Amino acid sequence: MTVHSLRRLLTCSVAIGAVVLGALLSGLSHADNTPKNATAEAPNVTASDLDRVFRRSTLQIATPDARLHQFNVWIADDDQRRARGLMFIRELRADDGMLFIYPQPHPVSMWMKNTYVSLDMLFVAADGKVLRVVEKTKPLSLDTIQSGGPALGVVELPAGTAARLKISAGAQVMHPAFSAGR
Template identity: 30%
Template sequence: MQLHLKCLLFTSLYIAGCHENNTSKTSVTDTSTSGGTVENVQTTATSNGIEFKKEATLAFISKSGADTTRRIDVQLAQTEQQREDGLMYRKSMSDDQGMLFIFPDFEQRSFWMKNTYISLDIIYIDDKQEIVSIQKYATPLSEQGLPSFKKAQYVLEVNGGFCDKYHIGYGDKIAYKQ
C-alpha cells in the first residue's frame, strides 16, 4: 500500500510540474564594468533557456507629444551578431518586453521571422525616433521579407497585437534610456 501512495504522489508532482507556466521569472542583476562604465542588466530566464536581458526602458509618446502611452523594458541589439539573432528561438515574451535594434545608418529595412516562434509587431523608427512604419502580426517562422517602406534607424519588436492593444501608430515617437 505504501508503494501505491508513493506512486500516486510522484504522479501528482509530475503532472503539476508539466502544467507550470512556460516562463520562470527569475530576475538576476548583473553589474559589470566595461570600459570604465558600470552596466546594470536585469535578466529573466525562460523555460526555453534564452534569457531576456533588460538593458533599457522605452516609452511610447503620442503624436501630440503630451502623453506617454506605454513603457516597456527592452533588450538592445546593437552589434551585427545581436541584430542577426534578434528574438529567434524564443518561445514567449511578455507584453512589457521588446527588443530594440539600433543601426549605425539610416536606411530602408526589411525583417523576416525565420526561426522566430512568436508573432511580432515590427515597428520601424526613423532617426528622429518617430514611428514611420509597422508590420503587424508577423507570421512566426516565415521567411517572407517585411519591409519598412521608409528609411529607419531603429526597429522595435514587440508581441503581435501590441500596437493595436496599446494604440501605437504612425507618427508616435519613442524615447529610451539605458
C-alpha cells in the first residue's frame, strides 16, 4: 500500500468515525436530556402499536392458593425488544402484560425509564418458578430493580395484579419459554 493510499484510507476512516461518533453522541444527549415528566412530548403508545413490534402469546400463572390465572403478553425476546419493553404505554388491560425472555438465566436488572404506568414485575427462573415479585414500580424511575437471582424471564403486569391475585415468590409461570411450561 502506498503512502498516498494509506493517507486516503486513514482520512476516510477518521471521517466515518466522526460521523458515527457524532450520531451516537447526539442520540445519547437527546436521551439523557429528556425531561423526566415530559408527558406532552412523549409518544402515546397503544396496544395496537405494541402488536406491530412484538408477537403475542399467552401464559398462565399458578398461585400457591391453587388458582390459575391467564394473561395475554407481548414477547420481548431480543435485545431491541427487551430495551423497548413497555416504554411510552399509558394503560394496560388487567389481563395484559409483557414477557421478557433472555437467552440464558442470569441476574436481571430492570428500570422504569420512559414507562408511564406502574407495573408489578415477576422475576422468573428457568423452571418457571417466580423468584421475586416487585410490586407497584414507580413510573419513569431510573432506580434499578434487581431479580435477586438468575432469571430467564421477567413478567410485567399492571400494578396491583400480584396482590389482587396473590402472586408471590414460588408461583409457577407456565409458558413454553420455561422448562416447566414445555
